[in-house]
Amino acid sequence: MLISSPLIAKPDVRQIVLTDDDEFFIIGCDGIWDVISSQFAVSLVRRGLRRHDDPEECARELVNEAAHLNSSDNLTVIVICFSSPAHVESCPPQRRRFRC
DSSP states (O other): OOOOOOOOOOOOOOOOOOTTTOOEEEEEEEEHHHTOOOOHHHHHHHHHHHHHHHHHHHHHHHHHHHHTTTOSSOOOEEEEOOOOOOHHSSSHHHHHHHHO
16 A cells, blocks of 8 residues: 655756846745745845845745744755855955855
8 A cells, every 4th residue: 555645756946047136045844935925035034144145144034934834844945155256355254155
């Protein structure tokens, strides 16, 4: 007897071409997207980066917001910032890992 699992092993994958206008990338599990729209997440991250320039803190803020909105699923977020090559070269190596 085959028992059906509620888990889906097939990820939602999209391939896009990044442009110079792309500021950051948000990767989140479905617990985030169940309660937060893509546009709201972008606005929250953009505001956070302007305030404290810390993508790790932005990820925490998204998780906290989803928890506040009573998400009933796992909450995982990664925020990846994109920088121009000139900006990355001017950053000290330890900052390059965490800051935009």
